[in-house]
Amino acid sequence: MGAEARKMIRELVTTMRRTGSTTPTIVRTIMDRWGTPPLVAYRHAFALSQTQIADRYNERWPEETPKTFKQVSYWERWRGPGAPASGSARPPSLQDLGRLAILFGCRVDDLLYGPRDASGPPALIVSHDVIGHIVSALQRDGQPDYPESDDGSEPVAVRSILGEGTITVTMSRRAFSSLLAGGGLAALLPGAVSSPASAEPGTAAFFRRTLIGHQAGHHLLTPGAHIASLVETLRDIADRRDTVNGQYRRDLRAVQAEIAEHLSWLHREIADTEACRHWAGKASAWAMEAGDTSMATYMMLRTASLALDHRDFARVLDITQTVRHAEWPTPPVLQAVACLYEARAQAAAGTIDAAALDAADELLAAPRSADDPPYLRFYGPAFGDLQRATCYVSAGEHERAVTILQAQLTGLPATHYRDRAVHLVRLGVAHAAGQAPDAAALAGLAGLTEARRSGSKHVLTELKPLADLLQRRWPDQHKVREFRAALAAM
Incomplete structure (x- = not known):
């Protein structure tokens, strides 16, 4: 690329930044006008030289053999998946791609194919072994790959990266839900499906296995897709209850309560508060009818969680x-x-209740009883750490919150988009409290990407106060404007 072209790109980027264009829009514009590979376009979008990219890489990931501008040049001359390597064009390794994606605040896919429209759920990225497992399950269970024959819902794509290429399996949502509920996707849900694999259809154990599959795989489909499937499962249970008596009916009612609880949570994720409360009420009533005091207590705490959302701290207490x-x-x-x-609730008033937090840590770290309901398996030390960090943010101890949240983010599985989004929102708030607007905006942008992937509107509602706060305090920061523009485009 000549000096004149580089000058024109610099002027374009300056103009687009001034008018509030997002980084993906700038990258796509550079690619379209100059035909550059995505990696080159991303570098120009951030007004960096090849040497600066190498320096930033080495600063963050110091290695025995540091990267140089020459290495970056080799990467940029490679034209992407399917293009041959040569003496002057060498594809970056998967590790290098992942690190470059972190530097640019984008996804690996964006560096390979250019920024994509993130309005729909992306393909699930899995290992080659998992792809093989899915194909085998589809063949064994007689589930053909005909996404166009589904009920009009968006198909599910699962992809594995193999060297410079990919393998993608696309199936209907119905087929995917069937595999998920039946344990056919156990490779994606390690240790999650604890119900007997041979549970007889129509029994409480069978329906509970279906629910556990949806709970453990909450990150694999949008909330709406899970809702549609679970409502259908409730109809099946209701039909089954009409044919049995005594303890069998109570056992089925207990499963209905557990499903209603999960539906309440899913509706919270799509920001439908009325439906969330409706299903919470159903769960409480059905739990009491079944004699399940643990579920009834759990639903009381769900009400407390909703009260925290609305800052009704007296009700929480x-x-x-x-x-x-x-x-x-x-x-x-x-x-x-x-x-x-x-x-x-105490932290909202500026007080850290260390005794309550420490007591919770001990309880969450203790060995679980075999009699614990399956829906409680999600509440472990990681949940306690997130709540502790939230307390620190509320009480103004932002540095302690940042330390916890950053550590939590590094340990989250790649497909747990919703969990990552929640942590990033809290991290953004903590950075804002620490007077670090760029870091807060970057966390907000990353949280927005993960919220889109998960379909969680609840997380999006949490992002708006962060964006408003940043706009009030730092309206002229480039990253703040980029974050607000991206959120407004939703």
Whole structure:
């Protein structure tokens, strides 16, 4: 690329940044006008030289043999997947691609193919072994790959990266849900499906296995897709209950309560508060009918969680005190959740309740009872750390929150988009409290990407206050404007 072209690109980037264009838009414009590979376009979008890219790489990931501008030049001369390597064009390794994606705040796919429209759910990135497992399950279970024959819903794509190429398996949402519920995607859900694999159809164990598959695979489909499938499962249970009596009916009612609880959570994710409360009420009523005091207690804590969303801290304390001093047996995990929510209510007033947080840590770290309901398996030390970090943010101890959240983010599985989005939102708020607007905006942008992938509108509602805060305090920061523009485009 000649000096004149580089000058024109610099002027274009300056103009587009000034008018609030997002980085993906700038990258795509550079690629379209000058025919550059994505990696080159990303570098120019950030107004960096090849030497500066190498320096930033080495600063973040110091190695025995540092990268040089020459290495970056080799990468940029490679034209992407399918293009041959040569003496002057060498593809970056998958590790290098991942690190470059971190430097540019984008996805590996964006560096290979250019920025994509993220309005729909992306393909699930899995290992080659998982792809093989899925294909085998589809063949074994007689589930043909005909996404166009589905009920009009968006098909599900699962992709594996092999060297410089990819393998993609696309199936209907119905086929995917069937594999998920039946344990056919166990390779994606390690240790998650604890119900007997041979549960007889129509039994409580069979329907609970279906629910566990949806809970463990919450990150694999959008909330709406899970909702449609679980509502259909509730209809099947209702039909089955009409044919049995006694304990069998109560067992099925208990499973209905657990499904209603998960539907309540899913509707919270799509920001449908009315439906969230409706299903929470159903879960509470069905749990009491089935004699499931653990589920009834759990739904009380769900109400406390909603009260935290609306900053009704007095109600939070009323509920948590009731749970902590309940006359009926309460699983230690629920006692821990009550402690954490109580601590969050106290933190909103500027007080860190260290005793409650420490008590929750001990309860969450203790060995689980075999009698614990399966829906409590999600509440472990990582949940406690997130709640602790949230307390620190509320109480103004932002540095402690940043340390916890950054550590948590590094340990999240690649496909847990919603969990990553939640952590990034909290991280953005912590950075803002620490007077670091660029870091806060970058966390917000990353959180927005993950929220799009997960389909979580609830997380999007949490991003808006962060964007408003950054706009009030630092309206002229480039990253702040980029974050607000990206959020407004949703």
